[in-house]
Amino acid sequence: MNDKDLVDYTRTLDCIHCGLCLRTCPTYQLTGNESSSPRGRIALMRAVAEGRLDPREPEYGEELDFCLVCRHCESVCPAGVHFGEMMEYARSTLAKAIERPMLVRFVRWAGFARGLRSRFLLARGHGALRLAQQSGILGTVARALGERGASLANLPLTPPAAQRQLLPTLTPAQSPRRGEVAMLEGCVMPEMFGSVNRATASVLSKLGFDVRTTREMVCCGALHAHNGELDQARELARIMIAAFESAGAPGEAPIVVNSAGCGAYMKEVGRLLAPDPAWSERAARFAKRVVDFSEFVAPRIDPAAKLALEREGPPLRIAYDDPCHLCHGQQIRGEPRAILDRIGGLERREMAGSESCCGSAGIYSLLRPADSQAVLEPKLAEFAASGATTLVTANPGCHLQWQMGFARTKSDAQVLHIAEVLDDALPYAGAD
Amino acid sequence: MNERVLLELERSFPGASLGKARSRFDGEETPLLAPSSAEEFGEALALARKEHWVVVPTGLGSKLAWTRAPARADFLLSTRRYTGVVAYEPGDGTLTARSGSTMAELRARVASGGHFLTPDVPRPEGSTLGGVIGAAQSGSDRLRFGSVREHVLGLQVALGDGTLARSGGRLVKNVTGYDLQRLFTGSQGSLCLILEASMRLFPLPEEECFATATAANRAEMLRLSTVVLDAPLKPISLCATRLDSAKDVWSVNLRLGGRREVVDDERATLARIWPGVSVLSGDEARRAAQLARDEDGGAADGVTLQVDVRPSVFAAALELVDRILVSAENYRPRWRCEPGLARFDIALQRVRNEPLLLLRTLSSLRADLASLAGRARLLNAPREVPIDAPGITLPARALMRSIQDRLDPDGVFDSGRFVESR
């Protein structure tokens, strides 16, 4: 492969070197090293394309791995550089050009090519995880792994099998019925956050929508795209598009996604499949249907409805943390806050730096636990400073990251998905 | 006086005015050469370099004694005949003038264009532009406009070997090259002679106010000052004087100025915070301000102690110095302070006869002030008092000497009056 093809060279020329991205980049804030910033990474890519830097230099690959692809830089870049896209491309081409160690290749294959694509393996895998957690084996393994194992030890307890079920393919609307939507269940969500999926379907149903899911797909491919497996991502995208075309919901029904990472990816699937003439139009139509949970729900809550949490005592003090792929990937900031502010019994505290990455970044927290924790650290401090007791998020990766962070720092703060909070507050139709 | 120097100057500069100046330190006479062209200045310095003479730059000599007595001065090189406006741009608010021009003549010139030239120094007819810049003299309007250092846009200077060099320019905003004008401003004639300066001008206030309040003691003076500084006012100057060393009675002068509507608004505020104090306006106010400026004088004559401290410890510093001076009552100090700048000047009289006592007082004062992060410097000090600037660290001192060495390797300006002789 020509060095020039290792990076999206034309895009690297968009960068005007203004440096406005530095302040928002979590990895740059950690190291102060230019090559750990978006501007620096683009300089590296440019140097590779122009033959001034050997892509086999270990630090090149290391910097590509170090990046969280949180895309905060895109939100502030005046030149409109599509940095996330460039990173995905560069990671993907480098993965093909450089041979990784055998063990790494095996683990990647097991995870990306097999695990994430199979309900069976996901279910069994999580069952085994629960067993390992309850028996204490996981704790032992984590300690033995040292730094690498740090994140494992703080994983929340995997729910029991009864709670790790898929949703029914149709959750009927409560009356009055307003329409129909499709919903993404996700790969890991049903296992670790089944309650969130159930809450999501419940909210949609309470708002008067039939909720359809599909058993024809497992993983949307976001994790693959972000980790240098663009070919696999495309394959999964095609499976997903076909699955939702025949999901029962009419072809144009919105596809509601409660995972910010998946949602951002799914909205850009048109670009992913654009070079493929057979799929480009279908992908574009599909992408137009994708809508984030908050984005969909916020304008559809009856302004007259009284929403209140079912609890006694003083209001629940919460802080909303913007998932990167929601605020930077989809530019959605107002709707989640608007929803939370409608709910009685809730006191929302604004948390400084809520738009900066929590360090989850897909599977980054598992691959690079030390860096991931270092990125989360200032946010834990901001959360404490806000005086909130509950963290509300809209993405499973962030959800997990915050739970692990609280466990690690022995905090008794809890984490909720916005769908769970809203479900608690929305009355059943007909009830007052 | 070195007769040979006088003869040589007479011979080489027949057209230039040549006289004798009497030193205020020991009554000695020194030749004074006053050329009228830039080339002549260059030649005079080149001559000095050739003959290994030491030259002291001066304008009209009003601030010559600010620094200590010269260890050596073969002749004074004066700009008093090198006068005139080079360029005045009313539309751009800048003035370029020859350094021998008096502040008074320059202010009159730019007033015709609706501008004024800061700093508002006492007795402006006796101060030259070059002298004000060379000494970085403060005016009574420093509170509003800041130090003269901020308003020198560019300079042309004559160096020790006679070459002429420019830095900066005539623009209000400029970062082309090193700001050597920042080095030369306040260098007290130890690096160069200032020939020409470009200055930033300010709009002449449409309307002015002047008010004087009386305070029965220091605490009241501080209170009157604080209410002014905390109020939404932008005073041009705020100055408190205590003329009688025996009585702790203060006179607090406040000068306001600017656009008519703004000053009207400020006058209303003043009526609230200084109730019952009479306020002058218009020309009356201007005259009163000028009188106050010239009378209080700042550090014009006599031994003056100038103290700068951090604003938050201003009151404490006043008290401390008062205590120290009370014990040396023969000083009959005249106090003048600018609360907005946290600075005060104390003119000490009858102190020439007792330099050692002065020195001791100064040392103990400095030691105590150090705890308040304050500085004291002595202006017009008697010859016996050595300059010491304890605040200058060794690396800084070495650097300053290095700058002197490079710009003036032959020591033409090294009269030993500033920082230290080499």
Added chain:
Amino acid sequence: MTLSGAARKELSKILGPRGVVDSPAGRVAYESDGLALIHEQPEIVLLPRTTDECARAMRVLAAEGLPLVGRGAGTGLSGGATPVSGGAVVGTARMRDILELDVTDRFARVQAGVVNVDLTAMCAKHGLFYAPDPSSQQACTIGGNVGENSGGPHCFKYGATVRHVLGLVIVMADGEVLDLSTPQLEPEGYDLVGLFVGSEGTFGVATEVTVRLSKKPAAIETLLAIFPSLDGACDATSDLIAARLEPSAIEILDKLTIEAVEASVFRAGYPKSAEAVLLVEAEGSEVEVATTVRDVRSIARAHGAIELRSARGDLERKKLWAGRKGAFGAMGRIAPDLYVADVCVPRTRLKELVLAATRIAAEKRLKLSNVFHAGDGNLHPNISYDRRDPDEVERVLAAGREIMALCVAAGGSLTGEHGVGLEKREEMCLAFNDEDLRAMNLVREAWDPRKRLNPGKLLPIRGCREARSFAQAESVHPR
């Protein structure tokens, strides 16, 4: 000149693993600053955390005789932080601490790597702010601002960086620490701090800065005046100055710039139909603001403004300003590269020189847009180009030189805030003669006798007379 192994080891010991970058990938990231046209890979990059680490590291470099270049966030536009071949880069990115904040006496001591906007954010709750606000303030560092004597729109009222620096801690070329950090009303001896500001990294590396903090004004109002021609906007500005009005900022954007901004993430609701936009801000007491705004409005209308909008609230004002501040970045959409001139002219000749610059560009078939600090006479004629077209590059640089020459001849200067650096080094001969430059060189040698700090920047390599005769010879025998 290379760094010995022993020296590298010593540096690693002093600075720790995160403090030394010497891998090929790591060094490539530092090869240029905001002047992307020129790049040079450094031998090694050092990122100290404290003044002490910096001093010890620089002592090692001095022993090795290695040249070095200081770097803040690398956003400078004149090549001031472009590395020198075989030299080190000493970066302040890890020196980000706020050391002291004194609200009563209104100053702060910060490490040089603190980002400009973070400084203001830090003291905002005390009703204070840090006045110099370069367009790059979300990225640039205080130390970088010190090196270039940076300006920004509000320096029209508040003055450039040098007015707000009360003290410095400087590491000299040989590693000696010069502590001038105590704020004083009058410097003792020479004003070394004032002299250092704007010295573009050739005198030393500033590691700590004592800054003056300003009190937030009681009232602020921003006015946007829309003009059907650039002339009108320029004339209005000249009139504002001549009328002795004192707004806190006067900025002009032209049509091309407006288009770029509106298409970018910093869109601010600028109308697409305008040929020029005049942005004026008034600060001070309520009465001051009211009178200034009233007078600005009437002057703007007198010069043909077709629409006037004003903003009082923080959010609205911020949006109007964000467009101006993001202008350079937004221009990046128009063409791959942007040449940003930084000339200064007397305010009385604003229109004349803006038009002349446009003419020069047109003659060379180049696209020129204007966004500038009209209040200070600081123009930014910006020329879009593609660096992959060598002929276009030649024309752009020639246009830049002509514009600079024209402005200097009209009583202006080469640079108002970006500095001379590499970019305008040879043009110094337009503004100064050999004697002037000799004096500057002498002062530089006093600070850095071995000329190891940012060598090849600011002062021309050749003498001016030599350069002129060389140019003449070239014109006689063209290549």
